[in-house]
Amino acid sequence: MLTIGPLVAGAVTAEPGDMNVLWIFAHPEGRSLNAALRDEGLKALDEFGHSYRVSDLYAMKWNPVVDYGDFEHDPAERMLVASASQEAYESGRLPADIRAEQEKLDWADAIVVQFPMWWYGLPAILKGWFDRVFVKGLGYGIADEDGTVLRYGDGKLTGKRAMVVTTIGARPSSIGPRGVHGELNDLLFPLHHGTFWYTGIAPLPPFAVLSADRLDEAGFDAAVAGLRDRLRTLESAEPIPFRHQNRGDYDEDLVLRADLAPGRSDLAVHLRD
Amino acid sequence: MLTIGPLVAGAVTAEPGDMNVLWIFAHPEGRSLNAALRDEGLKALDEFGHSYRVSDLYAMKWNPVVDYGDFEHDPAERMLVASASQEAYESGRLPADIRAEQEKLDWADAIVVQFPMWWYGLPAILKGWFDRVFVKGLGYGIADEDGTVLRYGDGKLTGKRAMVVTTIGARPSSIGPRGVHGELNDLLFPLHHGTFWYTGIAPLPPFAVLSADRLDEAGFDAAVAGLRDRLRTLESAEPIPFRHQNRGDYDEDLVLRADLAPGRSDLAVHLRD
Numbered sequence: 146m147l148t149i150g151p152l153v154a155g156a157v158t159a160e161p162g163d164m165n166v167l168w169i170f171a172h173p174e175g176r177s178l179n180a181a182l183r184d185e186g187l188k189a190l191d192e193f194g195h196s197y198r199v200s201d202l203y204a205m206k207w208n209p210v211v212d213y214g215d216f217e218h219d220p221a222e223r224m225l226v227a228s229a230s231q232e233a234y235e236s237g238r239l240p241a242d243i244r245a246e247q248e249k250l251d252w253a254d255a256i257v258v259q260f261p262m263w264w265y266g267l268p269a270i271l272k273g274w275f276d277r278v279f280v281k282g283l284g285y286g287i288a289d290e291d292g293t294v295l296r297y298g299d300g301k302l303t304g305k306r307a308m309v310v311t312t313i314g315a316r317p318s319s320i321g322p323r324g325v326h327g328e329l330n331d332l333l334f335p336l337h338h339g340t341f342w343y344t345g346i347a348p349l350p351p352f353a354v355l356s357a358d359r360l361d362e363a364g365f366d367a368a369v370a371g372l373r374d375r376l377r378t379l380e381s382a383e384p385i386p387f388r389h390q391n392r393g394d395y396d397e398d399l400v401l402r403a404d405l406a407p408g409r410s411d412l413a414v415h416l417r418d
Numbered sequence: 419m420l421t422i423g424p425l426v427a428g429a430v431t432a433e434p435g436d437m438n439v440l441w442i443f444a445h446p447e448g449r450s451l452n453a454a455l456r457d458e459g460l461k462a463l464d465e466f467g468h469s470y471r472v473s474d475l476y477a478m479k480w481n482p483v484v485d486y487g488d489f490e491h492d493p494a495e496r497m498l499v500a501s502a503s504q505e506a507y508e509s510g511r512l513p514a515d516i517r518a519e520q521e522k523l524d525w526a527d528a529i530v531v532q533f534p535m536w537w538y539g540l541p542a543i544l545k546g547w548f549d550r551v552f553v554k555g556l557g558y559g560i561a562d563e564d565g566t567v568l569r570y571g572d573g574k575l576t577g578k579r580a581m582v583v584t585t586i587g588a589r590p591s592s593i594g595p596r597g598v599h600g601e602l603n604d605l606l607f608p609l610h611h612g613t614f615w616y617t618g619i620a621p622l623p624p625f626a627v628l629s630a631d632r633l634d635e636a637g638f639d640a641a642v643a644g645l646r647d648r649l650r651t652l653e654s655a656e657p658i659p660f661r662h663q664n665r666g667d668y669d670e671d672l673v674l675r676a677d678l679a680p681g682r683s684d685l686a687v688h689l690r691d
Contacts, residue, residue, distance in 0.1 A: 173485050176496040209482060209542035212446050223449040226534070227587075227631065261499070264548050265612030266539060269482035273542030297598060314500075319672035322683035325570060325663055326672075327607055331685050335605055339538030358500065390598055399592035399599075410595035411684030412604050 162194030164380055167253035169200045171260040171271035178357060178365070179261055179312055182372055186257065186310065189373045198249050202270045208242065209273020215240055230280035239280065246278045250302070255379055256346070258336075259310040261357070265332050275340055284344045297338075298389035300345030306384060307341045308349040309333060310372065312357035320355065329353055330385070334412050338387055347384035349375075386417040435467030437653055440526035442473045444533040444544035451630060451638070452534055452585055455645060459530065459583065462646045471522050475543045481515065482546020488513055503553035512553065519551045523575070528652055529619070531609075532583040534630070538605050548613055557617045570611075571662035573618030579657060580614045581622040582606060583645065585630035593628065602626055603658070607685050611660055620657035622648075659690040 168187065172179040183199075190197045200207075211226060216233040218224045233239045239247070250256070260271050267275075279285070284302070287295040295301075313320060313329075320326045329351060330337070337348040352375045354360070354368045375382070388394045388401075394417075395401055406414035441460065445452040456472075463470045473480075486493050489502040490511050506512045512520070523529070533544050540548075552558070557575070560568040568574075586593060586602075593599045602624060603610070610621040625648045627633065627641045648655070661667045661674075667690075668674055679687035 173499070174497045203483075203485070209546070210476075211536075211541065212476070224447045225631075226446070263484075264545075264552065264616075265608035266545060268484065269542045269546030269549050272537075272539060272545045273482070275537050276542050279537065316672070321673070323674040323679075323687055324672055325668050325674070325688070327611060327685055327688065328683065331604065332608055332612065334600055335538035335608075338600060339605065343537075358498075395598050399589070399597055400594070401596040401598070406596075409684075410601060411682075411686070412600055413684070414596055415598070415600065 162380075164195045164254040165252050166190055166195050166197040166255045166257060166379070167200065167249050168197055168257045169202065169259065169271065169274060171202045171258075171268050171274075173203045175204075177261075178354070178360060179259060181365070182310065182312075182354070182368060183259055185369045186259075186372050186376055189376045190379075193377060193379075195379070198252070200246060200249060200274070202274060205242075207270055207274060209270045209276065211273070211276045215243065215277060227281045227286065231282040231286060234280045234282045243277050243280075246274065247283065250278065250305075254305060256305065256307040257310055257376075257379075258307060260312075262311050262313045262332075265326065267336065279340070279344060293391060295345075296343050296390055298342060298345060298387065299391055300343070303345030305345070306347045306349055306379070308375065308379065309336065309351035309353075311351060312354045314358045315355060317355045320353075331412050337385060338412075338415060342385075342387045348387075349379070349382050349384055388415055388417055435653075437468045437527040438525050439463055439468050439470040439528045439530060439652070440473065440522045441470055441530045442475065442532065442544065442547060444475045444531075444541050444547075446476045448477075450534075451627070451633060452532060454638070455583065455585075455627070455641060456532055458642045459532075459645050459649055462649045466650060466652075468652070471525070473519060473522060473547070475547060478515075480543055480547065482543045482549065484546070484549050488516065488550060500554045500559065504555040504559060507553045507555045516550050516553075519547065520556065523551065523578075527578060529578065529580040530583055530649075530652075531580060533585075535584050535586045535605075538599065540609065552613070552617060566664060568618075569616050569663055571615060571618060571660065572664055573616070576618030578618070579620045579622055579652070581648065581652065582609065582624035582626075584624060585627045587631045588628060590628045593626075604685050610658060611685075611688060615658075615660045621660075622652070622655050622657055661688055661690050 168183065170183050174180065187197055213220050213224060216229040217238050218229050260268055285296065287300050289295055315326050318324055320329050322328050333351055341348040352372055394405055401414055441456065443456050447453065460470055484499060486497060489506040491497045491502050533541055558569065560573050562568055588599050591597055593602050595601050606624055614621040625645055667678055674687055
């Protein structure tokens, strides 16, 4: 087991090198840049002493479509997706493929979510991993004894961390601040904030390989080195500092207090100062 | 045919009431709020004299997963998704289900994209409509004779318009400016700007039914009235005023010129003043 430096009390929840990592992979091609990066990433996790499991969604022929079959729901009755999913989850009647992913998620301290960016979002097969696995009662619809809704920082998945690894055809300038495509963190806000953070998972800054369709040998080596660096600090890196819903930053209407990030309404207002 | 008022020269490309509308619907339940809104919407289109076709993705058992099968690609050879999709598209070898959607898209002057918002994005079945239908050569990878890349306003789909119709559990304040979920137009930026506008389609402001899981009869009636109003102006409404990539607002690195929206880097910098 490699250790990376002295443990700072309270800064991390486990000793370096003993995390359980779930690597979710969503690319159809086993000989792709993405697959090569995944293989290098898994090798690095091994070197750093972590355990890992892989959900290779294409290889698993993952079904991404939420439907009646997920909830043993009688098609003769109207289905409300939220409550149907919660009933099936709480009574242990979700299908085996969803339960297997929830079991991996339960096991994991950290999740790596790797995909090529398609239309500035997740490939459908990956979006449907979240749609089907993060059912009500696990991902949302959680409250404490007082009825306070637990989300955005507090949830059943609090304590876990997640990191996006993505490949994008765009060059760095065009997906940076004021770039024509929109800035990467803004594009990923629905995943980072609306999905991970919503459920309690702390999102780390994403690792993106840009100009990915024009990468030469040196570019690939740099990408591998960068990915290794990010995986080396998977346990200790500071997450994106999103605000908690329930720590006084938002008012009763769930609007950010006027004295915080005053006068602004961009997505970055949801970052702590 | 109902006409809505005098035609302003140049403001619209067709007479009111003679548009072809493709309505893409992505909800598993035929007795849902979404389905009821769709039925009211289609009735309104009819009343207003438009023609429509519906792609009911669940009813069609739409396959949302991009894979080898789409491109008659030999699995023994490495597949590059972009070029494989372009070759299959240009040689007419895409599968029948994709070609059928492309044919509807070609027929349509306007597209309505209706879905319940799941994890602050599209249900997987709908994301995969874009992933599979907007292949290279149709949705991206377009250039003029001089080699200028045509996207963000200019593309093969220029002249069409699109409108999102969505249901969201969140209450209005919480998904408005500074709301905890992020503002709706920012959440939809990857679809509005990164998908529609990228391909040349002009996106209209979205129509969203909020607090959708707590809607009473009066709320439903208000939602129908609101949807009818928006469909009444489907042809004449001002699109979201995104900037064109190729009209001088972005520099050679595809970064917004420093004198436009100076000092800002939120997503709204991509709106014309």
